[in-house]
Amino acid sequence: MRTSHRTAIIGIALVLAAAACGGGESKPADASAGGAAQSAVAATGTVIEISATTDDKGSYYEPKEITAKPGDVLRVKLITGVHNVNFLPDSNPGKAGLPAATAFLQLPGQTIDIPLTFGEGDFFFQCDPHAALGMKGRVVVKK
Numbered sequence: 001m002r003t004s005h006r007t008a009i010i011g012i013a014l015v016l017a018a019a020a021c022g023g024g025e026s027k028p029a030d031a032s033a034g035g036a037a038q039s040a041v042a043a044t045g046t047v048i049e050i051s052a053t054t055d056d057k058g059s060y061y062e063p064k065e066i067t068a069k070p071g072d073v074l075r076v077k078l079i080t081g082v083h084n085v086n087f088l089p090d091s092n093p094g095k096a097g098l099p100a101a102t103a104f105l106q107l108p109g110q111t112i113d114i115p116l117t118f119g120e121g122d123f124f125f126q127c128d129p130h131a132a133l134g135m136k137g138r139v140v141v142k143k
């Protein structure tokens with residue numbers, strides 16, 4: 001009895017560990033975006049993929065204008081370069097509950113999911129090292 005109970009706990013821990021280090025390919029609600037601070041609100045909507053690239057045209061998100069519904073997930077995928085996503089408070093005055101700046105994406109193909117669980121409106125984001133070079137985007141969240 002006691003042994004099987006312990007086995008069950010270990011099993012649960014393994015499942016949680018596996019979920020925590022998932023690559024983010026298949027689980028829209030996975031808040032794998034570099035750690036703890038993501039919202040606990042369920043993200044149940046569409047996954048919207050955005051690429052982050054540095055090439056001879058510069059550093060940019062594609063697309064950089066996005067329309068989404070509350071609960072959709074922005075999935076930012078690194079193509080080349082090193083980029084992050086920051087919904088800078090200065091760019092979003094009056095907005096509450098903005099997600100924390102993400103970790104840097106450094107490996108091509110790596111993704112970060114950002115659940116759009118922080119309200120409706122126009123939200124501006126940027127890549128911190130490349131914002132001055134125009135690496136910015138906007139998501140319009142509307143029901």
Ligand SMILES: [Cu+2]
Nearest residue numbers: 082083127130
């Ligand atoms: Cu960048």
